[in-house]
Amino acid sequence: MRAFEYVSPTTKEQAVALLSSTWGETEILAGGTDLLALLKDDIVRPRRVVNIKEIAELRGISFSMPAGLRIGATVTLQELLDHPDIARHYPALVQAARGVTSPQIRNMGTVGGDLCQRPRCWYFRSGFGLLARDETGRSLVLEGDNRYHAILGNEGPAYFVNPSSLAPALIAYGARLRIFGPRGTREIPVERFFRIPKSEAEREYDLQPNEIVTEILVPPPSAGMVSATYEVRQREALDWPLATASVALVLEGQRVRSARVVLGHVAPIPWPSPEAERALLGKTVSEEVAQAAANAAVQRARSLGKNEYKIQLARVAVRRAIQQAVGGGARR
Amino acid sequence: MDVRLLTLNVNGEQHTLAVPVCKTLLEVLREDLHLTGTKHGCELGECGACTVLVDGEPILSCLALPIELEGREILTIEGLMEGGRPHPLQIAFAEMGAVQCGYCTPGVVLSAKALLDRNPMPTRQEIAEALSGNLCRCTGYIQILDAVERAVAWVRERRLILEEGRS
Known part of the structure; x- marks a missing residue:
């Protein structure tokens, strides 16, 4: 790693003052599982690293009715998994966190870091930038090995997949992010935090270089809500999912009164599927209805050449997440 | 270069040493404390070869900065003997x-x-x-x-x- 200056503020105001308003000059350190890898690969070269783990108000989990759930940005994935209220009320979130495989990563990695981690695209990690273009401007992804790249939202110029494990579940629950910056606090839905960059100068999320995610706010579970996350992956451990789906359904009797279906690892952003949601509304969930919703979710998917198999995996993830949610099981 | 004087508790012993902040715990354990039982694997958090315990929980020493671990109990494989006998x-x-x-x-x-x-x-x-x-x-x-x-x-x-x- 290149040398950097290390600072560890104890308030969010100090943290923001220590962050540069220009990307690249400073980096935020929480769990470090992504940042240290980026530093070693020389993808980021900050002159200063700002540790945010000593900021007390970024810690802790609280749950109450009717306020709902508040998760501090530096809460580790293991702390989230160990929290009894989250296990009881938000199974899709627990199942997503459990999918971050390796106890070591769960002990270190944070909830805020899961949302802000950079894409795993191997061209990005090899220094070719977020859009992975060669010097003539051609996409290395389209011409190269795109077996793990996007099948939705892949009209370009970005083809990476969003790497967050928790975002699809948080979006399905209608969660919001609290962000603190030089102009104070703002709040946005998790769904609007992510975006597809149009140029190399843009980031894949709505955050200024001197803003920090401070809290995640999840609404209280509605009466009749069932939810689940299903992941498809190559290996059980030490691996990234190939396609995931998180669903949150509100049932009235047997019928679906409202539905959120959000796919992960298939697009440059967590991918909500209004098509799948429409296929569920007003229906009693059967295998056929779940299958129809799954088909609808990948209706607009297209292969980049080597990733056609992911369309079927995404379809399966949606169908199984729906079935798991209505089955009431909290198991993966 | 940002170098700090740190006191680390490793295997029950206090070690005070000058550490560049950009040096990982893995590097400090192996290169400064000569505790080479902790292995240098993928360096990216994908293999677990560098696992050590901090306050009893497994973490990856290749992705941890020693400056964040002052006052914590770090246990490496060299510290596993109990009363002179192997665990x-x-x-x-x-x-x-x-x-x-x-x-x-x-x-x-x-x-x-x-x-x-x-x-x-x-x-x-x-x-x-x-x-x-x-x-x-x-x-x-x-x-x-x-x-x-x-x-x-x-x-x-x-x-x-x-x-x-x-x-």
Whole structure:
């Protein structure tokens, strides 16, 4: 790693003052599982690293009715998994966190870091930038090995997949992010935090270089809500999912009164599927209805050449997440 | 270069040393403290070879900065002996042939120790889950799981014998 200056503020105001308003000059350190890898690969070269783990108000989990759930940005994935209220009320979130495989990563990695981690695209990690273009401007992804790249939202110029494990579940629950910056606090839905960059100068999320995610706010579970996350992956451990789906359904009797279906690892952003949601509304969930919703979710998917198999995996993830949610099981 | 004077508690001993803040815990353990039992694997958090325990929980020393670990208890494989005797896990790994090339072994044993300290009677599935962050390319894992089960059985027998002696 290149040398950097290390600072560890104890308030969010100090943290923001220590962050540069220009990307690249400073980096935020929480769990470090992504940042240290980026530093070693020389993808980021900050002159200063700002540790945010000593900021007390970024810690802790609280749950109450009717306020709902508040998760501090530096809460580790293991702390989230160990929290009894989250296990009881938000199974899709627990199942997503459990999918971050390796106890070591769960002990270190944070909830805020899961949302802000950079894409795993191997061209990005090899220094070719977020859009992975060669010097003539051609996409290395389209011409190269795109077996793990996007099948939705892949009209370009970005083809990476969003790497967050928790975002699809948080979006399905209608969660919001609290962000603190030089102009104070703002709040946005998790769904609007992510975006597809149009140029190399843009980031894949709505955050200024001197803003920090401070809290995640999840609404209280509605009466009749069932939810689940299903992941498809190559290996059980030490691996990234190939396609995931998180669903949150509100049932009235047997019928679906409202539905959120959000796919992960298939697009440059967590991918909500209004098509799948429409296929569920007003229906009693059967295998056929779940299958129809799954088909609808990948209706607009297209292969980049080597990733056609992911369309079927995404379809399966949606169908199984729906079935798991209505089955009431909290198991993966 | 940002260099700090840090005091680290490693295997129950206090070490005060000057450390560039950009040096990882893995590098400080191996290069400054000469505790080379902790292995340098993928460097990116994908193999678990560099696993150490911090306050009893497994973490990846290749992705941790020592400056964040002052005042915490760091345990490496060199600190696993109890009263001058190898830990039951170490004996079981040697006797059951759970070690082949040996590169993953320190990390595996420490992950297993963290599990046994929390849950002295784990099922085979719980053992497999606790070790899921440690990649082994030689053994196929079967001997590793067998060795942890053997250590669990020994510790239980020893506790029963001690309890009998007291009653």
